[in-house]
Amino acid sequence: MSDSDDDIFKKKKPSKKKIEQQQKQQEQQLLLQQQKQLKQELNQTEQQMNNPKHPKLVIYCRICTFPVEFCSFSKTPKECKEWLKTSFNELYAILYPEEFKLEQEKQAALLEQQRLIAQHQLLFQPLGKKKRNKTKVKESDMVYLKVKERNRNKFITTLSGLEKHGLDIKETSKKISKKFGCGSSINEKGAIELQGDLTEELIEWLPKEYPNIKEDMIAIKDK
Amino acid sequence: MFKKLEDLSKPTLLSKTGVKELKQSFNDQYPFFKEIEDEVFPKKANIQSFKLRSEYKVEIVQVDKDYICFTKEDLVIPHLKLVHKFPDLLIKQQVDLGAIKHILSGSDVLAPGLISQGSQLNTAQKGQVVAIYGEGKENAMGIGIMNANSDEIKKDPKGHAIQLLHHLGDALWQLSFK
Numbered sequence: 001m002s003d004s005d006d007d008i009f010k011k012k013k014p015s016k017k018k019i020e021q022q023q024k025q026q027e028q029q030l031l032l033q034q035q036k037q038l039k040q041e042l043n044q045t046e047q048q049m050n051n052p053k054h055p056k057l058v059i060y061c062r063i064c065t066f067p068v069e070f071c072s073f074s075k076t077p078k079e080c081k082e083w084l085k086t087s088f089n090e091l092y093a094i095l096y097p098e099e100f101k102l103e104q105e106k107q108a109a110l111l112e113q114q115r116l117i118a119q120h121q122l123l124f125q126p127l128g129k130k131k132r133n134k135t136k137v138k139e140s141d142m143v144y145l146k147v148k149e150r151n152r153n154k155f156i157t158t159l160s161g162l163e164k165h166g167l168d169i170k171e172t173s174k175k176i177s178k179k180f181g182c183g184s185s186i187n188e189k190g191a192i193e194l195q196g197d198l199t200e201e202l203i204e205w206l207p208k209e210y211p212n213i214k215e216d217m218i219a220i221k222d223k
Numbered sequence: 224m225f226k227k228l229e230d231l232s233k234p235t236l237l238s239k240t241g242v243k244e245l246k247q248s249f250n251d252q253y254p255f256f257k258e259i260e261d262e263v264f265p266k267k268a269n270i271q272s273f274k275l276r277s278e279y280k281v282e283i284v285q286v287d288k289d290y291i292c293f294t295k296e297d298l299v300i301p302h303l304k305l306v307h308k309f310p311d312l313l314i315k316q317q318v319d320l321g322a323i324k325h326i327l328s329g330s331d332v333l334a335p336g337l338i339s340q341g342s343q344l345n346t347a348q349k350g351q352v353v354a355i356y357g358e359g360k361e362n363a364m365g366i367g368i369m370n371a372n373s374d375e376i377k378k379d380p381k382g383h384a385i386q387l388l389h390h391l392g393d394a395l396w397q398l399s400f401k
Contacts, residue, residue, distance in 0.1 A: 053258050055308040058362055065400045066391055067307070067362045073327055074392070 031062075059088065069095065140164055143206070143213060145199055145220050157198050160191040165212045179205070224387075226329065228394040230276035234285065237270045245284070248299045249292075252352070255311050263291060263305070283395070290399045293389075298352065298368075300388060303396060306354055306363045313354035313366070316385070317343040323357045326365055327392060332385040334376050346373050353385060365390035 014022075058067055063083055064074035068091060071080035081099075084092045093100045143161040150156055162172060173192050177184040183195040199220060206213050237245070246264065249256045256263075264270070264286065273283040283293045292301045306312060318332060319341040326332065332355065337344050341358040347369050355365040367385040376384055389395060 052309070052311050053262075055262065056310065058307045060400075065397065069360050069362070070327075070364075070391065073324060 059091070062087075141217050143218050145202065145218065147197055147199060147220075154195075155197040157194045157196070157202070158187065158191045159194070159202070160189070162192070163190065165210065167210065175209075176202075225389060225393045225395045228275075228398065232274045232276065234271040234273055237272055237284075241272075242270055245294075245299070248297075252299060253301075253312055255309075259309055259312075290395070293395070295388075300352055300366060302399070303363060303366065303389060303391065304399065306366070310354075310363065313352060313363075314345055314347050315343070315356055315363075316345060316347075316353050317341075317356045317358060318364075320358045323364065326355065326387065326390060329387065329390065329393070331383045331387050332367065334380040334382060334384045337376060337384055338380050344373055344376065348372055355385065355387075 060066065061068055061071050061074075061080050061083065063080050064071055064076055066074055068084065068088075071077055071084075074080065081092075081096065084095070141164060143159065143165075146158040146160075148156045148158070162169065169186060169190065169192060173184040173186060176182070176192070176194060176198075180194075180196070180198060180201065182198070185193050187193055203215070203218055206218065207215055242264070246260065268287050271285045273285070275281045275283075281293060281295050284291050289304070290302045291305060292299055294300070301312060316332075316337065318326065318336050319339050322332070322336040336342060347353055349369055349372055351369050353367055353369055354363045355367060356362075357364050365387055366389045367387045369385055370383055
């Protein structure tokens with residue numbers, strides 16, 4: 001018919017969710033502004049406080065609209081207390097001193113429990129593990145392990161990077177083959193090849209024999 | 224008095240003569256008002272008034288979205304928020320702890336509440352406007368009119384002593400928090 005009808009259909013009304021979000025944002029902004037004003041005015045000088053001509057500041061509860069000391073006579077005393085805790089902690093300590101003490105004792109008891117748990121954890125740690133320093137390990141000190149499949153149920157592990165720690169390749173290969181009962185050989189590139197999957201055992205055995213090598217320096221390479 | 228506010232009319236601007244009469248009646252009743260005049264009624268302000276249809280000759284005055292006072296038959300009575308800001312405006316009477324609950328629900332003040340322990344009675348004449356305080360609290364609770372002189376109350380503590388007009392949490396108080 002006329003153009004005005006088309007405009008009505010073209011205009012999109014904001015959905016219900018957007019309206020609610022906008023309202024919440026506005027309320028939050030109002031809250032922040034009010035709290036800022038109150039905190040600024042609370043820092044009045046003493047001269048202004050004693051002057052009868054200067055207007056006196058009174059804090060009103062947000063939930064029951066009474067002054068803060070009359071909240072217990074209103075219809076919602078519990079919710080008023082919780083609001084006081086979050087916004088004005090100092091007034092909460094003045095008006096409800098017994099409950100403030102109880103909460104402080106609870107927090108102190110929680111801290112003590114956490115300390116005891118941490119101490120117990122230190123005592124009951126397994127003996128082999130030591131505390132690790134958080135310094136980064138250089139690449140030149142790293143030792144690498146690899147696992148390959150030869151046939152079904154047969155694996156090959158390769159060790160590389162042992163020369164940097166001053167170890168002889170032939171002697172180490174003989175030791176390992178005696179200890180674990182496996183075949184060993186030396187690669188073209190200078191790495192040791194062992195028959196079988198020995199990753200976990202090597203990780204435990206290497207730092208014991210040669211204390212130069214630490215646990216952080218061993219890494220498993222994927223293909 | 225203000226249990227329900229149903230018949231509020233639309234706001235109308237007060238003329239200059241109306242504002243002058245208001246200020247004069249304020250000054251006559253409360254001698255402390257001279258020093259606060261400029262803060263309460265600033266120069267370039269919007270002064271409006273509402274009328275109640277159900278009550279006879281009651282008007283509520285508003286300045287720049289702040290409710291200040293209401294008039295009742297030649298008496299000017301300030302709003303509770305004004306009394307919180309300037310507590311030296313009105314004479315103070317104190318009530319003991321057990322009576323706070325009843326006053327906040329709209330009852331009058333009885334004479335034994337003004338004589339028992341924890342209460343204070345100051346000198347006041349019949350027909351004066353008085354602020355009511357609670358034991359151990361800083362801020363005012365309500366506003367009322369004296370029914371008899373304070374000397375007579377001390378001799379014969381019987382009956383209603385103060386008639387309540389406005390208290391915390393009634394319809395006028397909730398208007399200012401919307």
